[in-house]
Amino acid sequence: MYSHGSESLIKQARDIQEAELKKFYRRLAKLLQGKELGHEAMDSLQRLHLILSATKFTRTLPAELQKGLLPLLSSPVEQLQLLSSAVLRETLPLSGEELNYTQEDAGSRADLSSLCAQLLRSLESRQSDGPTHSLMQTLPILNTIITHSPEYHLTLLSKKIVDWLRYASITQGGGASSGGFFTGPRSRQPVPTAELDGTVSGDFFTVLCVGQGFTDDQWMNVYSFSMLRHWLLTYHSVPSGSTIADADDRSEVDGSVVSMVSATSSSSRLLPPKERLREKAFQYCLRLIEQSDRKALKRTDTELQKACLVEAVCILDCVCVEDTSLVYRTFPCVKALFGRLSSDLTFARVLLPIAQFYLNHGEMATVDCESVWKLVFGRFPAELFNSPFLAHELLRFLRLNLESLQLRVPEYTRSFPNLLKFLAWDSPAVVDDFVDLLPSLVTAETAVELLHTMLDLPCLSATLLLQLRSTCSPISEPGGRGLLSLDAFRSASLRGLFLYLLRTEAGSGDTIDRLSTLHELLAEAADWPRVVQCAQTVPVLLHIFFSAVVTIADEKLSAHLILVMLERSSLLLNIPTYIKEIHRVFSCHLLRLCKLRPSLVVDQSHELLEFAGTTANVYSKAEIYTHVVWALGEYLSVSSDSRCSVRLITSCFEALEAVLFEITSSAPPPGAACPVPRVITTLMSALAKLASRSHDLIPRVSLFLSKLRTVTRGGSVAWCTDEEDLVAIVMRGEELWSLLKTPGVAQSVLTPPPHVTTPQWHRDTNLSMPLQLRTLTKKKKCSLPE
């Protein structure tokens, strides 16, 4: 598709020399002076466009060439128009508007406004002899600049839009007739337009009406509806009452009474322009909703019906926000539409705007919204997790309405097992949305379950793949991919494990007992691309989870989280870098929790000691192990928690001492690498810290450290292969040993009192230089002589 030919064209365009370019400009300028512009001129213009757009640096055209191009903008030959405007876009000072047939330098709002006026005048004059296109192009242009236009333009245009929307002709244009071959022009009767299912239209014209040809105002109907929502949103931002000189009294109260009581179009003629447009928009949308119930003959029309439903509901929502009295007229219709579509998942994307409508107006109309949320948080994530557009729109809906949902929809925070299916399926596409959504899903009651669920996200990813494969492939697939896990997925005895992952709601248990079995069954999924992509996003989201949970977690929850981290550190799906990354995240947040609540270490000392006393952890979980040991050394003291007894310190000491002995007395077990040097130094420091709090332990540490020095003097050791590392370890040992020779000093260094660990030097006037200076100058000011 992109060939070497194309690449060389672009390179040529970029590398063209100045001299050659100048020659080209001159030739082109000469060509443009001619009366008739033939193929050579067109080709040259094309080349010029390619040259200009190939680089990001703007080239300036010589004046004569520019002069030659400008008149082409209004050339009757469309190709010249398009080429010249494309060229000028790439080089001239950019205009405030990009027009096909006139190049205005609308460099300011005033210019835009006069442009607006000009365009409106062209609409007014209904040039039926002019090209229809210039007329039709006007609305889109206006749509882009109306936000910067004064109000009288808005009222004028509003009136025209109402005409086109509601009063377009209902007969087919283009000379279609119902007469046969032999009938003359006199017997030609106008043929009414048809609905999408072929029946004759019984009501006013809309975008869902078809005919052999179309009249101008029918085209304008299409353009008007296409810009209607943007128009209403813009129009509504202009304060009412300032637009019309006469109908001020109609604006607030009367207008709403009129619209609530009357539904006929005759009385709506009395409404001021804004309200009238609202009323007509309302009617148009209702008609579209009715028309969308018909079975279209063509597939593209069925897709259009869905798009029309989305638009209609959005416009109704918009209109109801502006005029809340319309809610009573609108809700029955929206409710009926919901009833019609709720069981058909192909209409899922239409149901999202309906959910928005319910969220915005449901409370006011006291309508039960439960069935809506069951769909949005239940069926959609569970069954449509693999539709990229639905995922995008649903997650955006959640993001935009986060506050209301948290307030009014209790199902939201419980539905994370379901919502996370979007993430498990297509992490790269939706991780950005979850970065925003995750904090709102963290609640005190479900935090632990959420943590477990996130850690098993790659498993969920694999399970979703198995689920899809299970439904579309035959029962037995000899030699197929995923055989083992697929069999397990289908087997009655193991299905429960997978069903737990596929649950739709939180609250039925934090996790399952046989998690390790599940991991074994899914072992072959560790290299499936989707699973790998999912695994890559989990660490990032875990950071967000912990940052959020820290703000709401009490002592009990924090303790529980620490235990989960310890437990799960060995209970993860075996994807190569995944386990390492998770350990890193755990280490960081374990430390963070301990720093925030130092008493946790004493509280959970039993479990932490169990972890730290298991030598195997030194080799398999070096990162976490280091941090746990550090936390024990740092916070297992009376200053952190008064419950910390000498006995506790001693038992901790003994557990750590045993491990340190073991790893420094022999070679590592077969299959394991040497222990990370940092583990050894952290163990040594921790032991020294504990000893500084209970001085009878000092001799034991000192003995070990001096033994260590002796052993390492003999040359290399089995447990440390790197010489530099060994030197560092020994040096640390010597520092600690000499520190422990003076227990009092050791105590203040290794277990410093709080005012040392939480320095306030920047706040203490005795120590902080800036504060000292400020105090001095203040004093000086006060003591100035009168």
Next chain:
Amino acid sequence: MVRCFLIHTVCPVSALSAGESRLLFSRVFGPDEGVLTEQHRGLGPEERRLLRREKTAVVARQVRSAVSLSREASGRPPVEAVPGEEALALQEAGSGAVRLRAGDPFPEEMSALWLAVQSLGFTLVCEPHENLPLAEGTLRNLTRHCLEHLHMLGPGSEVLLRSDRVDALLSRLLPHGQLLFLNHRFAQSLEKEVAAYMAK
């Protein structure tokens, strides 16, 4: 409103080195941000154009990355369609939506809808409250016309040398970035005009 329509390379292409990519067509709609926002008012026209180019490059880059991750995840081998098989190519095309955060690169949040046909991506950047189902349909339609009228499944370079055809297409199906609700009859009428233009 649609903010821009882009055609760019997506996957490693033999004509380019790894990591390189090309923007084959780009059309930005709407008043230039430079005129209307405080932030860019001090910039000259040249700088504004450069800024505009950088923004479209950012979008293309994000879509490229989304496409390659999506293709990697689905694990399906790419379908090589030849000229004449445009319908097949479109049917097999991957699609998705990328969320462009506010400030990256447009001042407000945008959705970039993409359609990836073999080594090319077709992207439509839509404003937040746009009708995305309609945008998706319009994107498919535009892509189909581009593939057919510019013979993009072949080795030719018409998309570079006949960019006015894409402009003609856009001026009818997406005038000034306005998405249109076109039923099959209206669409047929516009497509007839497009075909007439292409025939010249």
